[in-house]
């Protein structure tokens with residue numbers, strides 16, 4: 001999650017009855033309805049965030065495996081799109097590949 005105003009990810013939860021967030025960088029506050037928090041929009045429609053996270057984790061593991069096997073980045077992106085485009089956007093997939101590259105450096 002990031003601040004809608006300045007983009008910072010340094011966020012505190014402020015307020016407990018209605019979920020209100022406050023950006024620690026610029027002080028901007030905003031509220032989110034609890035039911036909307038749990039839902040992520042994906043290319044095949046809204047899913048619960050746990051489903052979205054599950055597919056992101058699977059895709060990340062696949063990406064790491066492919067990097068270890070010396071597949072090139074374009075091939076990895078294409079493979080992930082083929083397997084996960086139902087639940088992950090192209091932007092999600094690009095972020096996952098970036099993350100996988102960073103993780104694979106330390107393996």
Ligand SMILES: [Zn+2]
Pocket residue numbers: 003005006007008023024025026027028
């Ligand atoms: Zn901010």
